[in-house]
Every structure is written in C-alpha cells, then in structure tokens.
Amino acid sequence: MNVLIVEDEDLSAERLQKLIFGIDPSIRVLATIPSVFETIAYLQNEAKTQPDLIFLDIHLEDDNGFRIVESLDLMIPVIFTTAFDEYALKAFKANSIDYLLKPINPLELQASLLKFKKLSAPVTATPSTMVAEILPTDAYKDRFLCTAGSRIFTFKTSEIAYFMIEERSTFLRLFDGRHFAVEYSLERLSQMLDPSQFFRINRTLLISIDAIKNIHAISPGRLKIELNPALSQETTVSADRMSEFKNWLGR
The missing domain is CATH 2.40.50.1020 (LytTr DNA-binding domain)
Structure with a gap:
C-alpha cells in the first residue's frame, strides 16, 4: 500500500511515519509534502506514483487542506490528521476514512488503517446484500x-x-x-x-x-x-x- 503524508510540521510528519511503519512495515510512504500547492502538483503529475491513501493535515503552510479535496474533486481516500476538532463534520462529509486528533493515538491509527483495508477489499455479493x-x-x-x-x-x-x-x-x-x-x-x-x-x-x-x-x-x-x-x-x-x-x- 502506498500512502502520501501531507503535513507541514516536520516532527509530526516523522512521528506519523514511525507509527505507520510500526503498525505495518509493508506500507510505503511515497512523500511527505508540507503545502496545498505542492500536493496538488504531485497528484496532478501522471509521472508520480499515486497513493492509495492520503494522511492530510488541515492547517497547512499555504492554505486549508480541504482545498486539495475541493480543487481535485479528490477520490483517493483520506485520513485527516489535525489538532483541531471543529472540522470533524466537514471531514466526514468529504467522505474521509477517519479524523484523527493530534497527538495521534497509535491504537486509533491502527483502527483507521484496518478500516481503510476493509473498505478497500473487494465485496463479494451474497443473497442478503443483493x-x-x-x-x-x-x-x-x-x-x-x-x-x-x-x-x-x-x-x-x-x-x-x-x-x-x-x-x-x-x-x-x-x-x-x-x-x-x-x-x-x-x-x-x-x-x-x-x-x-x-x-x-x-x-x-x-x-x-x-x-x-x-x-x-x-x-x-x-x-x-x-x-x-x-x-x-x-x-x-x-x-x-x-x-x-x-x-x-x-x-
């Protein structure tokens, strides 16, 4: 699984990366990007490997992280990471996987990754679901x-x-x-x-x-x-x- 970390605080980005590797060493962090502008440029570049999942901070150095979702009409799943609780409703309406408050709790991060994997798994139709x-x-x-x-x-x-x-x-x-x-x-x-x-x-x-x-x-x-x-x-x-x-x- 490939993930992208969008975070403008170096220590927060490093800690998140360590937590991710501690939960699943097979996860590959493609890049850590500090700004909205650079993230949009990365995701629009077809030569770049596209992530399966994005960890997205909301308050970035140049703009609000929601700008990425809105500008690209983003379909890649997102886990929001922030120190602020007032954006929770907006995050859920943006079809995010989860909304994690900093400092990120390792157990909550593990639950979010498990949720992503379950949602990404192919669904086999059963009589009850049909x-x-x-x-x-x-x-x-x-x-x-x-x-x-x-x-x-x-x-x-x-x-x-x-x-x-x-x-x-x-x-x-x-x-x-x-x-x-x-x-x-x-x-x-x-x-x-x-x-x-x-x-x-x-x-x-x-x-x-x-x-x-x-x-x-x-x-x-x-x-x-x-x-x-x-x-x-x-x-x-x-x-x-x-x-x-x-x-x-x-x-």
Missing part, C-alpha cells in the same frame, strides 16, 4: 401520526430532527422545535426509518443527519454532537457505535 440493494425506498416510513389532546397531526419524516427517550417514553422532535409522543420504541423506529437518513447514536437518541449542526472530537474515541434543535443535555456517540457512525456520515 436483497438489500433492491429494497424500494418507499419501504421506509414516510409519515407519523401524533395526537395532542383532541387534535391529530401528521408529519413527514423529513420534518423530524430526532427521536428521543424521556422518562421511559419515546418522543419525536421537529425541526421547528415542537415535540410529540410516539408509540414506537427506538429499536422499532430504527427498523422503520431510512438508514441513510437516521442513525441511533446511543441508547436514548435516534437522529436525522440533517439535524447535525457540529461534531467535536472531545477525546480519543469520543464524539460530541451539536444538534438543531439543541438538546439541554450533552449529546455523545456511544463508543460501540463510533465506527458505524463515521461510516454513516461518509456514506
């Missing part, structure tokens, strides 16, 4: 019926920001801030809703991707989510859902 591919989108629930006193309301699924558990009851919350009780459990709702649109991030919350305002990597292996409408309590992705959540964001 069935999943032909499921019609209208098989998922499109509307919800709710009551408040004597009044009855119907809401499109696209109007719903998230479903939550409060005092052992399930509620939906609309993007306009209103909330209503629903008769389904989160487990049942997870089966009824389009999985490309809704994801259960923890035991009490099932969210729409459109409700995500910001994502913060607050510690290794822990993400904090800002939702719109906001929740009063801190919203985090449970550890056992982390990898699946990142895959969902970059789907």
Whole structure:
C-alpha cells in the first residue's frame, strides 16, 4: 500500500511515519509534502506514483487542506490528521476514512488503517446484500401520526430532527422545535426509518443527519454532537457505535 503524508510540521510528519511503519512495515510512504500547492502538483503529475491513501493535515503552510479535496474533486481516500476538532463534520462529509486528533493515538491509527483495508477489499455479493440493494425506498416510513389532546397531526419524516427517550417514553422532535409522543420504541423506529437518513447514536437518541449542526472530537474515541434543535443535555456517540457512525456520515 502506498500512502502520501501531507503535513507541514516536520516532527509530526516523522512521528506519523514511525507509527505507520510500526503498525505495518509493508506500507510505503511515497512523500511527505508540507503545502496545498505542492500536493496538488504531485497528484496532478501522471509521472508520480499515486497513493492509495492520503494522511492530510488541515492547517497547512499555504492554505486549508480541504482545498486539495475541493480543487481535485479528490477520490483517493483520506485520513485527516489535525489538532483541531471543529472540522470533524466537514471531514466526514468529504467522505474521509477517519479524523484523527493530534497527538495521534497509535491504537486509533491502527483502527483507521484496518478500516481503510476493509473498505478497500473487494465485496463479494451474497443473497442478503443483493436483497438489500433492491429494497424500494418507499419501504421506509414516510409519515407519523401524533395526537395532542383532541387534535391529530401528521408529519413527514423529513420534518423530524430526532427521536428521543424521556422518562421511559419515546418522543419525536421537529425541526421547528415542537415535540410529540410516539408509540414506537427506538429499536422499532430504527427498523422503520431510512438508514441513510437516521442513525441511533446511543441508547436514548435516534437522529436525522440533517439535524447535525457540529461534531467535536472531545477525546480519543469520543464524539460530541451539536444538534438543531439543541438538546439541554450533552449529546455523545456511544463508543460501540463510533465506527458505524463515521461510516454513516461518509456514506
């Protein structure tokens, strides 16, 4: 596997290279490049060996690392490496493999490389995956019926920001801030809703991707989510859902 390291801090680049070789000595680092301009020139040069994977810092000496992705409409998988957490959502929307905070944790780096290898492996079709591919989108629930006193309301699924558990009851919350009780459990709702649109991030919350305002990597292996409408309590992705959540964001 060939990788390219885009990093403008020499010590960070050297440490990352040592960590990579410690995990998999067969990996070949093609080059370490400190700037957006030089990276674009490298990737546009057909005479250069193209990487299978890019480790990309965000704050580079001449510009923002996202400029590389945007300028080239980059299709090469990227693992972002940065000291800043505020770009996590943008990174996931750029279809990155992962988002690693400096100083990079060796175990997290190992997990990211394993994830890349799994995603790069050829997929063998099975009866179950073939069935999943032909499921019609209208098989998922499109509307919800709710009551408040004597009044009855119907809401499109696209109007719903998230479903939550409060005092052992399930509620939906609309993007306009209103909330209503629903008769389904989160487990049942997870089966009824389009999985490309809704994801259960923890035991009490099932969210729409459109409700995500910001994502913060607050510690290794822990993400904090800002939702719109906001929740009063801190919203985090449970550890056992982390990898699946990142895959969902970059789907």
